[in-house]
Structure formats: structure tokens, C-alpha cells
Amino acid sequence: MTQLANRIDSAAPASPKPAAAARASGPFCGLIDAVLVHEPVLEILPGAVSIDIANAIWTWVRRDLCPDIFAPEALANGVPAAADVEAAMPEILARMKAGMAQGQADAEGQRRLSAQLGKDAAREQLPTVLLALRNRALLAKAQAFGKATNSITDETALGTAMQAMPLQDPPVAALVFHAAVGQVAHPARLTMAAIKLAGAATEVSVRRVGLGPLIDAYIAHAQNQLRHFQVNGPFADVDLVCRSLERFNRLVRALTGYLEFQRGSHATAVLSTITKNVSDRLEPRLKEVVTDLNQAMRRRENTDRLDTDKLLTAVGGIYLLAAVRDCRDSLALNTVFEQAWNQSGQALEIHIQRNMELFKANPEDTNTMARLDAVIQMAQVRFSPEYAETLKRARQAVERRS
Structure with missing residues (x-):
């Protein structure tokens, strides 16, 4: 495997500092x-x-x-x-x-x-x-409750646990639900349990039984993902962006996918504003995906030079594009996404074919090998693992013949 491929595969967020040091x-x-x-x-x-x-x-x-x-x-x-x-x-x-x-x-x-x-x-x-x-001690208990819900699938059991929250004290309930939701991996489960308690899948019904803080907590945590959607430069933490986008999608879909909101609802107005801000931050990067891909694959006629930064940016762009595809129901990016998705597929096919031919002609060219490794990795994300595996076998066959 090339040095670039090793660099791309190992490009992951730095380990966080120990909790005690960060909290101090x-x-x-x-x-x-x-x-x-x-x-x-x-x-x-x-x-x-x-x-x-x-x-x-x-x-x-x-x-x-x-x-x-x-x-x-x-x-x-x-x-x-x-x-x-x-x-x-x-x-x-x-x-x-x-x-x-x-x-x-x-x-x-x-x-x-x-x-x-x-x-x-x-x-x-x-x-x-x-x-x-x-209520700091109660916040710690709420976080423990949030973690515990990840292993509880029974809606009745979840509903019983939520009813034990301080629902009669809305300010405290708001704090407790916010602390709990930060640890919840599957927010839709709590929504379904809340709907069962409310007897109807509407925001009004859920708020009427005192579970409005759950809705507010989802929106607050969705908004809290905004800080991660800065995707600039070759060393932007695309993995963090994709994880945050998935989290944003889960939180938003836990509301809009299960609850009916009244026209003019404050919650939908806030969600709309947050969605627009997320989309506005991602849109410029999506528009650059194909350009970055083409620049990363560009060869210099006389003295070829591998632009590793551009390759990293191109690979990150394809990963981001795939994440947007999985989360587009919670975004306002349909037109931009469709264009980037289709054009990136076409461009990737061209670069796969071109680099495979160059590799067959000169298997010892390290720049060609690095570009081929990169397009195979992108093909795995953009098309399928099976297609990428076929390309890997074709590359190995060329290596054996050489």
C-alpha cells in the first residue's frame, strides 16, 4: 500500500484529552x-x-x-x-x-x-x-438514564422511566432531559415512548403530558452540531463532520419523522432555521467535490507531482457526499446534492479507467499507484464495497504480471 493510502486510512481525529484534564x-x-x-x-x-x-x-x-x-x-x-x-x-x-x-x-x-x-x-x-x-447531582443521574435507554427497547419501560423525571417542574425537567439526551444513541425510541404516553403523535399532545422538554432537548442538541460543520482545507476533520451530520439527522428525524407539528409551531421555526444554517455550511463544500477530485487526479506532463493534500481533500469530499446522501431528509440540499452525486460518479469512473490503464502501462509509477489507491477508496464509498473489491483484484492481477 502506498504512503498516501496509509496516510488516508490513518487520518482520524486525535484522541481526546483525558476527561479530568478537559473538565478542569x-x-x-x-x-x-x-x-x-x-x-x-x-x-x-x-x-x-x-x-x-x-x-x-x-x-x-x-x-x-x-x-x-x-x-x-x-x-x-x-x-x-x-x-x-x-x-x-x-x-x-x-x-x-x-x-x-x-x-x-x-x-x-x-x-x-x-x-x-x-x-x-x-x-x-x-x-x-x-x-x-x-441540581448537579440530578444531572449526573440523568446522564446515567440516557445511557441506560440505549439498551432498553420496550416503549412501555421507557415511558415509565420518563414519567419518573421531574415533569411537574419544567425548568428542572428541561435541564434533566438535556443532560439525558446527550447520552442517547437512538432518540427515536424516546419519541415513540413519549407518543405512547401522550396517546397521540402530535407536538401538542406530547407537551400536554409534560414531555415538551424532550422536544426542546432534541432541538438544542441538533443545534449544538452546528459548530462541527466547518469543512475547509485538506486537514478538516471530515470524520467528525460526518458523525455530527449523522447525529443531527437522528435528532431531527426523531421529531419530524414521528411527530405532527402545528402550522406556525415555534419548534418547527427553530428547526427550519437550524436546518438552513447546517445546509448553508455544507453547500459550498459539496459544490467543490468534483473540482477537488479532478484536480487531485490531474497529471503534470513533464514533471508529474503528487498533490497529497488535494487527494486527501478529494477523499474527504466523497465521504462527506455519502454522509449527506444518508441524511438528506434532514437537510435543504437536494439540488446541490443530486448534481454533486451524479457528477462525482461520472468523474470517478473516468479517473478509475484512466489510472488503471496508466498502472497497467507502468506498475512502478508511485504517483499512479497512489492515485489508483485513492480512487479505489472513493469508489468503495461512492459506488459499493463490491465494486472496489473488483478494482483491487484487477490491480493485484497487474502487480502479479509485472
């Missing part, structure tokens, strides 16, 4: 990570807190409310850790409650608090952050 630098040292979402946040949904806002509140707590608690000399290692925050949590909550009350007393108090936090949105989400901190 986050707001409140990771104690409310389960309800945090990343920018861009197009719509603030119940139970979800922007990580930027959480960081602003965390800075306010450490700098203005608790400088004595978080002074370097008061901490074991000079910087706050989750254990330090947990130990001081009763006092932190008391000071946050007092600071929030003072900031809500009058217009001047609101202005001052917004200035301390750096933005009005942080002041508005301060009650949600305070509630999340008070």
Missing part, C-alpha cells in the same frame, strides 16, 4: 458540562446554557463573588479543581443567589450586573446556571 478548565470545573452547548447558538432553548455565557458567569463568580474562596493560596494546587468547587458549593450558591437578587432589584441593578457579566444574555441565563448547579 471549563466553567465550574465541569460540574454542569451536561447542559452546556457551544456557539453558534441561534436560539436559546430551555435547559441549555451557552458555554460562553457559562464562562462569563464563572468568571464573575471567581472574580467578584468569591475571590477569597478561589484565591491561589486557598487552593491545594493554586488553581480551582472540581473538588474545590464542590466543597465550596453551598457558599458559592448563597453568594450567587444574593448577587442575582441584587441585580434584579431595579433597572440600575440589572445594568450593573450585566456590566459585571459582560453581556445581557449572561444575566438572563444566570437563573438557569444557578438551577443547574443546585
